[in-house]
Amino acid sequence: MALRRPCAAARICTAKKVCLTVLAASTVSGVRPLAAKARSSxxxxxxxxxxxxxxxxxAKKEAEAAKNEAEAAKKDAEAAKKQAKIRIW
Incomplete structure (x- = not known):
């Protein structure tokens, strides 16, 4: 009887290893598509x-260009205002 127990224990241990190996393989095969999908995402x-x-x-460049145009228009308006004042005097 003493001889049978180590063999049975060894078989159980081997069966557990096989079961864990199969489980790990199926988990990895299930994870791979998820990982590929995550990478593509x-x-x-x-x-x-x-x-x-x-x-x-x-958009930032367009806003900067619009700002520059507004400043130029403001300067033109100020110059026109000065010209109008000069003509009045």
Whole structure:
């Protein structure tokens, strides 16, 4: 009887290892598609972020150009006002 117990214990241990190996393999095979999907989602989000940053830069440049035009128009108005004052005097 003493001889049978180590063999049975060894079989149980081997069965547990096989079961854990199969479980790990199935878990990994289930995780791989999720990881691939996550990578593609991250890539898409990075692409959207880059696009949004480019649009923000373009909007910033347009706002700066509009500001410069407004300042130039203000200077023109002030110059016209001075000319009008000179003509009145």
């Amino acid at each position: 991250v890539a898409e989000l990075q692409k959207q972020l880059t696009t949004a940053e480019q649009q923000a830069q373009a």
